[in-house]
Amino acid sequence: MHFEGCSLDFLSCKVLEVLEMISCDIYANIMSQTLRHLKINGGGFCIDDRIRISTPNLIGFRLAPLWGWAPLLDSMPSLVTTSVKLGEGCEEELCYCSNPSCEGCDAQPGGTNYPVALQSLSGATNLKLKIYDPTRLSIFRMDLKWRPVFRKLKTLLLNEWCVGDDFTGLIYFLQHSPILETLKLQLDLESSEDYHLSKTDESCNLKEQSLLSPHLKVVKIICCTPEDVIVRRILKILCAHGVPYEKIEVEVRM
Secondary structure (H helix, E strand, O other): OEEEEEEEEOOOOOOOOEEEEEOOEEEEEEEOOOOOEEEEEOOEEOOOOOOEEEOOOOOEEEEEOOEOOOOEEOOOOOOOEEEEEEOOEOOHHHOOOOOOOOOOOOOOOOOOOOOOOHHHHOOOOEEEEEEOOOOOOOHHHHHHHHOOOOOOOOEEEEEHHHHHHHHHHHHHHHHOOOOOOEEEEEOOOOOHHHHOOOOOOOOOOOOOHHHOOOOOOEEEEEEOOOOOHHHHHHHHHHHHOOOOHHHEEEEEOO
């Protein structure tokens, strides 16, 4: 299904609470004050202008497009459960610092632009953030410069994007999720060479260790090869941030 125009404006519909969009090509902003659950699975978003999703009363949100730029998310203060999985054709690097119509990915703090996704998702209790190709520039890493704090986050799942740029994503969430209880790292790449890491461990920034959640119960690493250098470096980072080994589980994906 193809949606094109100024907006998918549901503001006049006062009873709409659940919206599911399957394999839809979305070229219009989505707006609703009453939506509680929004699921976008398959399809994709415009690659000429970043689409805006303004649904401030969501409690459940699933976003899994196959292509296009990640949408610009307005504030979602009531979020409980969120899953974002960006597909193979979600090529953020194509617009990074080059497209004047982009509303967020090339923004600098203090400027006139805005963060794209993570700031709006920072109030979630349960959060999954995955991208199809973790070696490419991701909107998640670009959003971290806006310094969101995940004050309500208790359960978090990340895939390989969090170890890119020398573990920037992993370290950031460890330091900015003050009540985190469960962290899952899903590592599907078979070789550490696929991650394009530096050869040193100097990336581990310990300046903000005091923000590590005292409520952390378990860190589960799901990987193909437990003896790989990527897993060893993750273990070092967790240890450096005060996570005891007895709270770390390594599961080998068969």
